[in-house]
Amino acid sequence: xxxxxxxxxxxxxxxxxxGAGAEPPSAPGDGAGSAVRRENAAAAxxxxxxxxxxxxxxxxxxxxxxxxxxxxxxxGFQYREKETLKSLxxxxxxxxxxxxxxxxxxxxxxxxxxxxxxIVPDRAPGASRVMLDYLASLEPGDExxxxxxxxxxxxxxxxxxxxxxxxxxxxxxxxxxxxYLILCVxxxxxxxxxxxxxxxxxxxxxxxxxxxxxxxxxxxxxLSLLEQGFSDFKPGAQVAVVDKVGDLARWGPDDEMxxxxxxxxxxxxxxxxxxxxxxxxxxxxxRVTGSRAPxxxxxxxxxxxxxAPGLRFWGNHYLLRDIRSGYPDSYLARGFxxxxxxxxRPYFVVDYWDPWRGGEWPFKYGAEQYEPSxxxxxxxxxxxxxxxxxxxxxxxxRLGRCYEIDGDWREALTWLAKAGMLPDGDLHYDAxxxxxxxxxxxxxxxxxxxxxxxxxxxxxxxxxxxxxxxSILRPLVDYTLAVRDLREDDYQGASKRLAAFIADYxxxxxxxxxxLLLGGATGLHYPFxxxxxxQQEWLLSLAKAASQPGADPDDRDPEAxxxxxxxxxxxxxxxxxxxxxxxxxxxxxxxxxxxxxxETPEGRAYLAGLINYQHSFKWFEAAEKSPRATDEIKAKAxxxxxxxxxxxxxxxxDAETVFGEKAVRSxxxxxxxxxxxxxxxxxMADDALLALYxxxxxxxxxxxxxxxYPEGDRAGDARRILAKQVK
Numbered sequence: 001x002x003x004x005x006x007x008x009x010x011x012x013x014x015x016x017x018x019g020a021g022a023e024p025p026s027a028p029g030d031g032a033g034s035a036v037r038r039e040n041a042a043a044a045x046x047x048x049x050x051x052x053x054x055x056x057x058x059x060x061x062x063x064x065x066x067x068x069x070x071x072x073x074x075x076g077f078q079y080r081e082k083e084t085l086k087s088l089x090x091x092x093x094x095x096x097x098x099x100x101x102x103x104x105x106x107x108x109x110x111x112x113x114x115x116x117x118x119i120v121p122d123r124a125p126g127a128s129r130v131m132l133d134y135l136a137s138l139e140p141g142d143e144x145x146x147x148x149x150x151x152x153x154x155x156x157x158x159x160x161x162x163x164x165x166x167x168x169x170x171x172x173x174x175x176x177x178x179x180y181l182i183l184c185v186x187x188x189x190x191x192x193x194x195x196x197x198x199x200x201x202x203x204x205x206x207x208x209x210x211x212x213x214x215x216x217x218x219x220x221x222x223l224s225l226l227e228q229g230f231s232d233f234k235p236g237a238q239v240a241v242v243d244k245v246g247d248l249a250r251w252g253p254d255d256e257m258x259x260x261x262x263x264x265x266x267x268x269x270x271x272x273x274x275x276x277x278x279x280x281x282x283x284x285x286x287r288v289t290g291s292r293a294p295x296x297x298x299x300x301x302x303x304x305x306x307x308a309p310g311l312r313f314w315g316n317h318y319l320l321r322d323i324r325s326g327y328p329d330s331y332l333a334r335g336f337x338x339x340x341x342x343x344x345r346p347y348f349v350v351d352y353w354d355p356w357r358g359g360e361w362p363f364k365y366g367a368e369q370y371e372p373s374x375x376x377x378x379x380x381x382x383x384x385x386x387x388x389x390x391x392x393x394x395x396x397x398r399l400g401r402c403y404e405i406d407g408d409w410r411e412a413l414t415w416l417a418k419a420g421m422l423p424d425g426d427l428h429y430d431a432x433x434x435x436x437x438x439x440x441x442x443x444x445x446x447x448x449x450x451x452x453x454x455x456x457x458x459x460x461x462x463x464x465x466x467x468x469x470x471s472i473l474r475p476l477v478d479y480t481l482a483v484r485d486l487r488e489d490d491y492q493g494a495s496k497r498l499a500a501f502i503a504d505y506x507x508x509x510x511x512x513x514x515x516l517l518l519g520g521a522t523g524l525h526y527p528f529x530x531x532x533x534x535q536q537e538w539l540l541s542l543a544k545a546a547s548q549p550g551a552d553p554d555d556r557d558p559e560a561x562x563x564x565x566x567x568x569x570x571x572x573x574x575x576x577x578x579x580x581x582x583x584x585x586x587x588x589x590x591x592x593x594x595x596x597x598x599e600t601p602e603g604r605a606y607l608a609g610l611i612n613y614q615h616s617f618k619w620f621e622a623a624e625k626s627p628r629a630t631d632e633i634k635a636k637a638x639x640x641x642x643x644x645x646x647x648x649x650x651x652x653x654d655a656e657t658v659f660g661e662k663a664v665r666s667x668x669x670x671x672x673x674x675x676x677x678x679x680x681x682x683x684m685a686d687d688a689l690l691a692l693y694x695x696x697x698x699x700x701x702x703x704x705x706x707x708x709y710p711e712g713d714r715a716g717d718a719r720r721i722l723a724k725q726v727k
Contacts, residue, residue, distance in 0.1 A: 050081070050084050050085055050088065051085065051088075051093075051096045053081050053084075054079075054081040054082055054084070054085055054112075055100075055109075055112055057079055057080070057081040057082075058077065058079065058081075058082070058108070058111075058112045058115075059108055059109070059112065061077075061079050062077060062108060062111070063108070064107065064108060067107070067108050067111035067146070068145065068146070071111065071114075071145060071146045071149040071150075072149050072152075072153070074118070074153055075118065076115045076118030076119075077111075077115050082115075082116075082119065085116065085119060086119050090120065090121060090124045090125070090126075090127075091125075091126065093116065093119070093120065094120065094124070094126050094127055094130050096116075097113050097116050097117065097120075097130055098130045098133075098134075100112070100113035101113050101114075101130075101134045107143070110143050110146055110147075111146055114146055114147070114149075114150040115150075117131065117150055117153075117154040117158065118153070118154065120154075120158060122157045122158065123157070123158060123159070123160045124158065125160070127158040127160075128155065128158045128159035128160055128163040128164075129163050131150070131151065131154065131155055131158060132155075132163060132167060132182075134147070135147065135151060135174055135178050135182075136173045136174055138175060138178070138525070139525075139526060139527060139582060144177075148177065148178070148181065151178065151181055151182070151185075152181060155181075155182070155185050156185045156188060156189070159185065159186075159189065161191070164186055164189055164191040165191060167182055167186060168186055168191055168192055168196055171183060171200060171205075171206050171207075171210070171211075172203060172204065172205025172206050173205075174525075175525050176207040176209075176210065179206065179207045179210040179211075180207065180209070180210035180213060183197070183200075183210050183211065183213070183214050184213075184214070187214045192214055194214075194215060194221070194222050194225060195225060197211050197212075197214040197215055198211075198215070198222075198225045198226060198229050199229070201229065201233045201234070201237040201240075201241065202229065202232045202233055202234070202237070204234065204511070205510075206237075208233075208234070208236050208237035208239075208240035208241070209240055211237070211240075212237075212240045212241060212243075212244045215244065217253075218244065218245070218248050218257075218261075220257070220260060223245070223248075223260055223261065223264050226241055226245070226264070227264060227267055227268075230267075230268055230271055230272075231271055235274045235276055235277060236310075238268070238272060238274065238276075238277045239276055239277055239280045239310075239311070241268075242265065242268055242277060242280045242281050242284055243280065243284065243312075245261050245264050245265060245268070245284070246261075246265065246281075246283075246284025246285075246287060246288060248261040249261035249262045249264075249265060249284070249288045250287060250288050258288075262285075262288060262289075265281055265284060265285055265288075268281055269281045269282075275301065275305040275306070275308045276308035276309075276310065276311060278301055279298055279301050279302065279305075279307075279308050279311060280308075280311055280313075282294045282295070282297045282298035282301060283298055283311070283313045283319075285297075286298065292326065295322070295323065295326070296327070298323075299323055299327045299330045299331075299332060302330075302331055302332055302388075303330060303331045303332075305388070306331075306387070306388020306389070306423060307332075307388055307389060307390040307392075307423040307424050308423065309393075309422070309423040309424055309425035309428075310424075310425040311424065311425075314390045314423070314424035314425075314426065315424075315426060317348040317349060317350050317351075318350065320332070320336070320347075320348065320390075321348055321350070321351075324336050331386070331389070332389070332390070334386075335382075335385075335386040335389035335390075335391060336348075336391070338382050338385065338386060339382060339386075339389070339391045339394075339395065341378070342375060342378035342379055342381075342382055342395070343398075347391065349362075365592040365595060365596060366592070366595070366596045366599055367405050367599050370398065370401055370402050370405055371402075372402035372403070372405050372406050375398060375399070375402050376399060376402050376403070376406075379395045379396070379398055379399040379402070380399065382395050383395055383396060383399070387422070388422075388423055389423065390423050390424035391424075392422040392423055392424075393419045393420075393422040393423060393424065393425060393426070393427040393428065393431065394419075394426075394427055396415050396416075396418045396419035396422055396427075396431070397415075397416065397419040397427045397430060397431050397434070399415045400412050400413070400414075400415035400416035400418075400419060400431070400434070400435075401416075401434070403415060404416075404434075404438060404442070409438070409442075409443045409444070409447045409448075409451070410447075410451055410454075412438060413435060413438060413439070413443070413451065413473060414469055414473070416431050416432075416434055416435040416438065417431075417435055417469050417472045417473050418465065418469060419431035420432045420435070420472070421465075421468065421472075429518070429519070429590075430590075430591060432518050433518055433583075433587040433590075433591045434591060435476070436476070436518055436577070436579055436580060436584075436587075437587070437591065437593060439476055439477065439480045439579075440480060440483070440484075440577045440579075440580075440584075440606070441600065441602055441603065441606040442600065442602050442606075445481075445484055448477060448480065448481060448484070449481060451473075451477055452474070452477045452478060452481055455470050455473055455474040455477060456474065458470070472515070472516075475501070475504075475505050475516055476516065476579060478497065478500070478501045478504070478505075479498075479501050479532070479577070479578075479579060480577060480579070481497050482494045482497035482498040482501055483575070483576075483577045485497060486539065486574070486575060487575050487609035487610070487615075488609075489546075489615065491539055491542045491543035491546050491547075492543045492546075492547065494539055494543075495536065495539040495540055495543045498532070498535065498536045498539060499536065501532075502529075502532065502533065502536060506529060506533075508529070513528050513529065514526075516528070516579060517579055517580075517581040518579065518580050518581050518583045518584075518587060519581055519583055526581045526582065528578055528579075528581065531573070531578045532578055535573075535574065535576075535578070538567070538571060538574055541567065542564060542567065542568070545560060545563065545564050545567075546564060556622075556626065557628070558622075558623045558624075558626035558628050558629035558630075558633050558637075559623075559633060561619050561620075561622045561623040561626065561637075562619070562620065562623035562633055562636060562637050562640070564619045565616040565617070565618075565619030565620040565622075565623065565637070565640065565644075566616070566640065568612050568615050568616040568619065569612065569613060569616040569640065569643070569644060569647065571612055572612050573612075574612050574615075575609060575610050575611070575612060575615065576610070585652075585653075585654075588653075594653065594657075597657060603657070604657070604658050607654040607655070607657055607658045608658050608659075610654060611647075611648055611651050611654065611655060611658075612647070613643075613644040613645070613646075613647030613648045613651065614644070614648060616640075616644050616647075617641055617644040617645075620637045620638075620640045620641045620644060621637070621641060623636075623637040624637035624638050624641070631679070634678075634679070635675070635679040635682045635684065638671065638674065638675050638678070638679065639672075639675055639679075639682075639684050639687070639688065641671050642668055642671040642672045642675060642688070642691060645664055645667045645668045645671055646668055646691070646695075648664050649661065649664045649665065649668065665695050668691070668695045669692060669695050669696050672688040672689075672691045672692045672695075673692065675688045676688050676689060676692070680708070683712075685708075685709060685712075686705050686708075686709040686712035686713070686714035686715070686718075687714055689701045689702070689704055689705040689708075689709075689714070689718075690702070690705065690714050690717060690718065693705075693718075693721070699722065699725065702718040702721060702722055703722075705718045706718050706719065706722075
């Protein structure tokens with residue numbers, strides 16, 4: 001039954017294109033649904049119609065489970081229509097793949113286009129460039145698993161010398177996970193030499209871990225190259241290299257190599273004044289020798305410069321416990337003591353929970369774990385005395401959450417922003433995610449607007465770090481105000497705010513933009529400004545359409561009302577806050593938002609405001625109820641209301657949280673039942689009956705479809721579904 005329902009739903013949504021901006025099926029060329037438009041556009045651009053036939057055959061033969069389960073198969077998917085594609089000119093095949101990948105980013109459609117690389121000949125001209133361009137275009141939210149598998153299976157055999165040399169020069173065009181994969185392919189091809197890998201460590205945008213991984217085996221020659229180039233490496237690359245050489249000094253193949261690596265660490269220390277590099281080097285020396293001398297030097301470095309953010313060893317609680325016991329008067333040890341007094345439990349997880357033995361999970365989430373009246377003064381004092389302690393970001397995060405619980409939004413946002421700036425850095429993602437969630441969902445609009453004004457005139461805070469905090473908060477607040485105006489359907493206000501935001505910040509570079517976004521470095525690859533400018537174009541169009549003459553809704557053109565609803569219906573990201581950089585739903589899980597909606601009274605309104613289908617519904621309803629609406633417009637508008645409910649149903653957990661699946665299914669059925677009753681002569685009546693079957697499972701709707709519309713374009717679908725039920 002579920003399979004039949006899925007088939008019926010796919011037919012309705014992906015084939016008919018009725019409603020929601022489309023004409024009835026009798027005029028399929030005048031605005032079919034999104035999938036039909038994609039299919040027609042692809043077919044028109046392909047040199048040979050067999051690609052279209054193969055696509056349809058693939059979608060009919062393989063379901064979602066198939067495409068994910070077999071994505072790693074080197075031979076790809078086997079079906080008759082695919083075999084016929086082997087006789088196509090390679091350039092036509094690649095043109096079709098390129099066209100398809102430009103429009104399909106997830107699911108079976110993507111699997112079809114990626115699978116076609118399996119029949120492209122080795123090193124075919126242009127093949128690796130098509131794949132590399134696609135990989136460079138990946139955005140958060142795009143399918144990763146199948147893209148990575150395709151690159152793993154085919155890039156090595158497809159890549160030619162010219163594209164390989166180009167990829168060596170531009171690895172920063174790809175996200176970090178892909179950089180590692182691509183660089184491995186290039187090293188395997190002999191294109192990426194040790195010299196070139198070392199040179200990559202000098203470039204912005206290159207993942208130093210991916211580049212360092214290509215230096216195996218680390219020979220005396222490689223050590224020499226690293227020593228010569230070390231001063232030119234970015235600090236993050238220097239830390240990665242020190243970590244690599246530290247492993248060599250400890251686990252090298254022979255005593256001579258271990259000795260050379262230790263000498264190299266001494267040399268690196270003499271060349272660097274960067275706190276992060278020096279602290280990492282002393283840590284590696286301590287790991288290698290076990291001597292207290294480098295550990296004492298590490299403690300002294302922290303005493304002078306504070307803990308450098310982002311170093312992995314700050315998570316080694318066994319190391320930090322040794323420092324606490326061995327250097328009880330140190331900045332680190334005193335900070336651990338002070339932190340515990342405010343927190344009310346040990347600083348080190350290993351002091352109250354042994355992860356190897358398991359037991360009850362000791363961590364709690366939500367407001368119940370905070371005591372604002374006690375913690376707020378305690379954390380303020382801690383951060384005054386220990387602003388560069390490895391626990392500073394944890395303290396600032398807890399302080400921000402305490403203020404959030406108390407409803408002091410200015411202080412909450414300020415401290416959450418600071419938490420993303422402080423050591424040791426392990427709370428930076430959580431702090432930025434919670435900050436965005438508060439801005440996007442929680443802070444009352446009037447409060448947010450007032451804070452925006454204070455940030456603009458510099459009156460938000462008098463603290464020494466106020467300029468740094470304001471530089472983080474002001475663009476976040478300005479953009480979020482525009483998005484929240486939009487969610488209230490204030491297109492004019494949102495458009496003005498967004499225009500001002502683009503004017504003020506639109507010339508930011510990738511690194512500055514990345515500092516705004518959840519995940520930080522994703523700004524190098526996430527097209528934030530492209531998305532925001534497209535959002536502004538949509539807003540301008542909606543603002544113009546929504547401001548048509550006629551204050552009385554009865555006087556408004558019903559066709560224009562319908563068109564506004566259709567435009568909104570076809571843009572799932574219209575109400576999205578792009579500061580999330582595609583990571584909102586992921587943070588809802590990792591930040592425990594989904595567990596704690598009960599603590600968020602604004603939650604239901606916030607989630608409903610994200611869903612474009614929910615917004616489109618009111619325009620369709622207004623078009624249907626307009627006294628000036630023709631029967632044709634009423635039919636389209638009512639059918640589109642049903643599609644809007646289906647869109648809400650398909651939205652996922654957000655919609656489930658707000659509306660409940662059962663309630664939405666009921667509304668889908670009610671809407672299409674009303675459609676069949678009021679518009680039995682419409683060319684979409686048989687589509688409505690098929691939808692009713694999909695959402696009720698009642699085959700009486702199929703039987704009625706065959707009885708009342710035996711010649712309709714859905715009769716064949718109904719017969720096939722009923723025949724399968726009989727079997």
